[in-house]
Amino acid sequence: FGRLPAFIISERRNEEGRPHYAFSTGRLLQEFAVTAWATVEQDRIQYLMSPAGQKQIRAEKYQTVLDMYRAGDTGPFAQAQAGRPTHKILPATVAGSPRHMRQQYQDAMAICRRYGTPDLFVTFTCNPGWKEITENLIAGQKATDRPDLIARVFNMKFNAFYEDITQRHVLRTCRAHVRVVEWQKRGLPHCHCLIWFDQENKLRSPEDYDSLVCAELPHPTKQPRLFKSVTSHMMHGPCYIGSTQP
Numbered sequence: 001f002g003r004l005p006a007f008i009i010s011e012r013r014n015e016e017g018r019p020h021y022a023f024s025t026g027r028l029l030q031e032f033a034v035t036a037w038a039t040v041e042q043d044r045i046q047y048l049m050s051p052a053g054q055k056q057i058r059a060e061k062y063q064t065v066l067d068m069y070r071a072g073d074t075g076p077f078a079q080a081q082a083g084r085p086t087h088k089i090l091p092a093t094v095a096g097s098p099r100h101m102r103q104q105y106q107d108a109m110a111i112c113r114r115y116g117t118p119d120l121f122v123t124f125t126c127n128p129g130w131k132e133i134t135e136n137l138i139a140g141q142k143a144t145d146r147p148d149l150i151a152r153v154f155n156m157k158f159n160a161f162y163e164d165i166t167q168r169h170v171l172r173t174c175r176a177h178v179r180v181v182e183w184q185k186r187g188l189p190h191c192h193c194l195i196w197f198d199q200e201n202k203l204r205s206p207e208d209y210d211s212l213v214c215a216e217l218p219h220p221t222k223q224p225r226l227f228k229s230v231t232s233h234m235m236h237g238p239c240y241i242g243s244t245q246p
Contacts, residue, residue: 005036009148011136023138026145030187033147049088059089108178111196115176119203120195120212124161126154126188127233144187154189165195171212172201 009029012020022029047053054060092099112118128134128143132153137143143150158181164170166177176196184190203209218226 002040005033005040008036009033011148023141023146029145030147045090045094048090048094054089057089057091062089108194111176111178115196118178118194119197120171120193122165122193122195124158124191124193125233126150126190128188130157132156147187150188158191162193165193171195172197174198 009022009032010020011023022032025032048057090097090099092103094100128150130153133143133146133149136149137146162177162179166174174195175198178194179191181189181191197203203212218230220227
């Protein structure tokens with residue numbers, strides 16, 4: 001079922017060269033995307049909750065269920081037949097489920113126990129002004145009208161950025177890493193990354209931090225491109241009532 005919404009929102013033009021009607025509906029397209037996702041997710045969860053789905057994931061083998069059953073619980077577990085618990089198991093493969101969130105948290109804590117405190121906290125934010133986005137918008141569209149385009153461009157750029165840090169080691173030799181991607185309320189994806197360096201490349205002095213982090217404005221004439229990027233994307237306007245700046 002998930003292929004149908006993907007087919008509908010795939011960008012293609014008709015014989016007259018006009019874009020697909022779905023892309024001219026503005027926020028209605030976003031509502032369709034959210035509803036389609038909820039429908040697909042509900043269909044998937046309903047299958048997992050069915051007897052066939054529970055059998056497929058071997059729900060009766062979950063250690064928690066067995067422990068409570070063997071402990072002689074007086075609740076539903078005690079009333080269930082051996083190997084056939086009455087409650088349903090939602091596996092960790094369902095993104096956002098309690099088991100999934102606990103598993104992700106435990107994995108991150110295991111990395112912290114093994115490698116200690118992370119060395120860098122890196123933020124990567126989508127820019128709606130990227131040319132890969134603006135050049136593919138239909139006349140009259142805004143970047144927020146195309147969550148599919150934003151997600152694709154963001155993933156491509158973020159993956160390249162992440163490979164630079166974790167595989168090409170452009171900062172320092174990376175030993176471990178954790179990342180979390182979220183969608184902000186303004187409709188753009190946003191990623192937080194934790195980076196661990198190996199012991200030989202740990203940040204131990206102010207000079208080490210200064211070699212990677214800078215909180216100063218670049219020189220406007222010697223570094224015009226960097227100055228423009230910093231002033232455009234990394235500076236906030238004054239905070240006061242009635243201010244038009246973010």
